[in-house]
Amino acid sequence: MNSDLFVIPFNLGLYFILIYSVVRSTIWFRNLSRPDKLRLQRGFFGKPFMDSLKEIFMESLLHRKIFRKNPVLGYMHMSLAFGWFLLIVFGTIEADFFGEKHLNPPSHAIFFRWFNPDHGTEGLAKLYGFWMDLILAFILSGLLLAMVKRFIPGMMGMKKTTKHTWTDRIALISLWLIFPSRLMAESFTCGAHGSGSFLTGTLGSALASFLPAAEIAPFFWWLYSLSLGTFFFLLPVSRYFHIPVELLLIFMRNSGITTGDRHSSYTEVQTHACSSCGVCISVCQMSYAAGINDIQSAYLVKGLRNDRDIAAITANCLMCGRCEEVCPVGIELGPMRLIERRQGEREDRRLRFTERYELTRRRSTIEKEPTQSYGYLTREEPEHAEVLFFAGCMTHLTPSVIVAMKKIMESAGVRYRFMDEKGGVCCGRPLMLAGRDKEARELINHNSDIIWKSGARILVTSCPICYKVFRESYYLEAQVMHHSEFINLLIEEGSLRLGYLHRRVVYHDPCELGRGSGIYDEPRAVISYVAELQSAVQEGSMSLCCGGSLGNLTLSSGKRAVIAADAARTLTIASPDELITACPLCKKTFAQATETKVSDIAELVAAALPKQVASRSKKRPARHPAKASGNG
Amino acid sequence: MKGTPQHVIIAGGGVAGIEAAGTLADLGYRVTLVEKGDEPGGHILQWHALFPDRRPAGEVKSYLRKRIEHRNINIITRTTVEKIRHHGGGVAVNLSGGTEEKADAVIVATGFELFDARRKEEYGYGIYDNVITSAELEEMFNRNRIVKADGTVPSRIGLIHCVGSRDEKVNNNHCSKVCCVTAVKQAIEIRKMLPSCEVFCFYMDMRMYGPYYEELYREAQEFHNVNFIRGKVSEASVNINNRLVIKVEDTLAGRPLRMELDIMVLMVGMEMAGSGMKLAEASGMKRGINRFLETTDHHYGNNLSSIKGVFYAGTCTAPMNITDTISHARAAVAETVRYLNGK
Incomplete structure (x- = not known):
């Protein structure tokens, strides 16, 4: 028997990473807020735990999501993650079942072939050996793809990959060396002993035919152990730390944090x-x-x-x-x-190597001090209203939307008050997007006061930016509705009579309304009611940004125009008569970027109103649209 | 000149095209003037009076009319030049309608288009009745009647400078040069026609670059009580009395301002004409980031294209007033003649 000192790097690495992970997780847990701690504790003994296990299996091992997006990339991730998982599980079983004794240390499972060089020449053991070789081949095929991806990203359908730091690079090299060195180590040992299955056996006997296999084998066992050990040591400071941390993230997320x-x-x-x-x-x-x-x-x-x-x-x-x-x-x-x-x-500091192992970061949110105050805003005494309409700053830049909304509400006999007709106060969202929450809070309080005092049951806004902040950051009794939802409600309850426009239109989901607030169906229902709605190339949750977003604090007009032109081109690929959106900012941005007519959903609906709207609405009794909504 | 006279095609029958045609004809060249409208003349045909002296536009119009009454000039109207290409030693142009014309040189004088004010939706053009453009105000002067859409006489008019000029948001970074002085001229005309009507000009800078422009600006303030407010209008709406309400920041006083207006006049800027852009696209003529045609040198090659036998005249290269357009057209003729003599 040869000396088995070579297991030391592996053992050191393994015990280091196990202890490190436990300590670091404990500290993370200790630093959670009280409610989050409770969430995690409760989640651990309930459904979230089972959900997490399932998710870990589907996503962290099988990589289902990546698979769906890109089968080759999915296979690469799956073969490495799931393959390694199988190798560990079945390797442990193999060592336990065929080894000298039960409950071996992990090194005995990992380096099983070294400790049992003559194993697996007949019967069940031979079959098992075949299975282990198959798993190794599975991993190696994924590794091959990973190498191809690194050098030719386009082959995997990836346009861009991130740049590596030097620790990432060493970790990557050690990761890449693990499985080929295992293959070579096992093959040489098998070659020297005439054992092994289709992969290790065949390669081993071929190598042994012209090389001194028994002498070379220890070199690869050392390499195998060293690459494992190096990988484990570098894990916390490399990008591969994501592998264990993702498991923790899944538990936390499923617990409701x-x-x-x-x-x-x-x-x-x-x-x-x-x-x-x-x-x-x-x-x-x-x-x-x-x-x-x-x-x-x-x-x-x-x-x-x-x-x-x-x-x-x-x-x-x-x-x-x-x-x-x-x-x-x-x-x-x-x-x-x-x-x-x-x-x-x-301060921009480059972390020293050892600092990157630190168990806690001193990162805290030092919030910016408010640079201005809105103390000059005067309190208003609003008139009572059933429905309050808040156009928003951006909608004031697209007066056609306001004109259309007025026509629609008059036609439906809605009794409303126009909250910011003479100019209102910003909803606060742009300040929040700029990271100025304290200032935003002043504006939110100002507007909340007006909305509360008006006694409104429905607050309608034409701007998705306002809509999102009204819903998420205001404490209101009124039901907040984007005008597309409100028009849909008016149509559903029958207070809006509309004709049909013979136009083919495409709908653009504004970011703040779609992804931001989950409103996808109502605008489509409204549009389909009055015109022919074509589907867009990228829509729904993958809808494009118009480029005009208030969210970007530094982007130049020129770059914005390029993004807008690209998005408009994608949207109008089926040459619709009109491009419909539900956000004044998207409307303004696209209007500069395409030859196609750009309209707000309210304008489309207003165009479908019967003529002589004014006289009709006067004859009709006023209605209260909130009654139909149930939760108004 | 001996033998048959050389032939020059001029694309565009505005001020530049007419001046170039007349000058070439005087020098003995045969000219074909291609105009897309019903008659040559260009934007000046809609104009009532010209800055800085407020002379009647008719005087310049009749000068231009006489300029092309020449036996060497053949005028083709309701036609555009669609493509210019090399043909033998000269050039050939494709005209709309499918015909082809051959010549020894081409002068491109496709001019400008007024900015479509609907692209600045916040000003409400096309949405509110009493939002008009500077060109529409000029037509009111022609009819000698400044009234609101409902026929009543306005008591306050606001002129908004830089609509579609110096505005990144509509992809126009350039200054259209003539709008400031046009606003001053129009403000004075309003005050003379309706002495009881207040007039406000909302500007970013007053760019009084030409001779007697500054004097006109001073006159407007000293003798005509025109109010100048430095600030860009952010938005417009209408109130319950159907009066326009504008929001603007008075940047000299440093305070926001809301003002009611009866009529809002948008001083629309100049953009490269669509027909010129198509021609440039089809013929491989270079355009700058401001979309106007790019000449070979800003200083000493300002009529030259990168294509042999093709020359530029007037506002297809940049915004210009009438004075500069006429000079630029004559310079284009000089370059053309130099080229033709060298052939």
Whole structure:
């Protein structure tokens, strides 16, 4: 028997990473807020636990989501993750079943062939050996694809991949060496002993025919152990840390923990759960339309992980949410970026190697001090109203939308008050997007006061930006409705009589209304009621951003125009008569970017109103649309 | 000149095209003037009076009319030049309608288009009745009647500068040069026609670059009580009395301002004409980021295209007033003649 000192690197690495993971998870848990701790504890003994196990199996091992998007990429991830998992599970069973004794240390399972060189020449053991070789071949096929992807990303349908740091590179090399060195180690040992199955046996006997297999074998066993050990040691400071952390993230998310508005253990976990896969770069319009390739979410997270000054990255984003929609790990990228926007100055320090192993980061949200106050705003005494209409600043820049909404509400006999007819106060969302929550809160309080005092039961707004903040950050009794929802309600309850327009139209989901607020069906129902709705190439949750987003704090007009032109081209590919949107900002942006007529959904509906609207509405009794909504 | 006279085609019968045609004809060249409208003349045909001296536009119009009454000039109306290409030693052009014309050189004088004010939706053009453009105001001067859409006489009119000019949001970074002084001229005319009507000009800068422009600006303030407010109008709406309400920041006083107006006049800027863009596209003529035709040198090659035998005249290269357009057209003729003599 040869000396088996070679297991030391593996053992050290394994016990280091196990202890490190346990300690770090414990600290993360300890730093959770009280409610989040309770959520996690409750989740551990209930359905969330089972859901998490299922999700871990489907996503972390099988990589179902990536598979659906790109089968080759999915296979690559699956063969490495699931294959390695199988190798560990069946290797442990093999060592337990065929080994000298039960309950072996892990090294005995991992280096089974070294300890049992003559094993598996007949019977069940031979069959089992075949199975183990099959798993190894499965992993090696994935590894081959991974190498191809690294050198020729286009082959895997990926336009962009993220850049590696040097620790990532060493970790990657050690990861890549693990399985080929195992193959070579097992083959040489099998070759020397005449054992092994179709892969290790065949390769082994071939090698042994012209090489001194028994002498060479230990070299590869050392290499195998060293690459495993190196990989485990570098794991916490490399991108591959995402593998164990993602498991924790799945448990936390399924227990109901969300990002919130400041840094916490959960943002830490999300930061480390990012695999830098680059899917967020591929779908980013800033990347493929405007050629900006250094601000995407993968770089934001990487900057957070390494404690860099990422203010420029943070500010330069449309906040459209497409990356969050496709993130295979399910990181809440939008809220994470907003937290960073709230952050004041941060020094840009390059972490020393050892610092990157630190168990806790001193990252805290030092919120910017308010730069201005809205103390000059005077309190208003609004008139009582059943329905309150808030056009919003952006809608005031598209007066045709206001004119259309007035016509529609008059035609339906809605008794409404126009809250910001003479100019109102901003809803606060643009300030929140800029990370200025304290200032935004002043505006929110001002508007809330007016809305409460009006006694309105429904608050209708024409702007998805206002809509989102009304729903999420205001405490209101009134039901908040975007005008597309409100028009749909008016149609459903029969108070709006409309003709049919013989126009083919395409609908653009505004970011804040679709992905931001989940309103996809109502606008489509309204449009289909009055015109022929074509489907768009990218719609629903993958709808494009118009490029005019208030979410980006630094993007130039020129780049915005390029993004707008690209999005408009995609939307009008089937040459519709009209491009319909439900956001004044999208309307204004697209109007500069395409020859196709651009209208708001309210304008389309107003065009379908019967003529002589004014005289008709006077004859009709006023109606209260809220009655039909049930929850108004 | 001996033998048959050389032939030059001029694309566009506005001020530049007419001046170039007349000058070439005087020099003995044969000219074909291609005009897309019913008659040559261009934008000036709609104009009532010209800055800086407010002389009647008719005086310049009759000068231009006489300029092309020449036996060497053949005028083709309701036609556009669609493509210019090389043919033998000269050039050939494709005309709308499918015909072809051969010549020794071409002068492109396709001119400008007024900015479509509907693209600045926040000003409500096409939505509110009493929002009009500077060109429509000029037509009111022609009819000698300034009234609101309902026929009543306005008591306050606002002129909004830089509509579609110096505005990144509509992809126009350029200054259209003539709108400031046009606004001053029109403000004075309103005040003279309706002495009881207040007039406000909302500007970013007053660009009084030409001779006697500054004097006109001073006159407007000293003798005609025109109010100038530095600030860009952000939005317009109508109130219950159907009066326009504008929001603007008075940047000199440093405070926001809301004002009611009876008529809002949008001083629309100049953009490269659509027909010129199509011609440039089809013929491989270069355009700058402001979409106007790009000449070979801003200083000493300002009539030259990168295509042999093709020359540029007038506002197809940049916004210009009438004075500069006429000079630019004569310069284009000089370049054309130099080229033809060298052939």
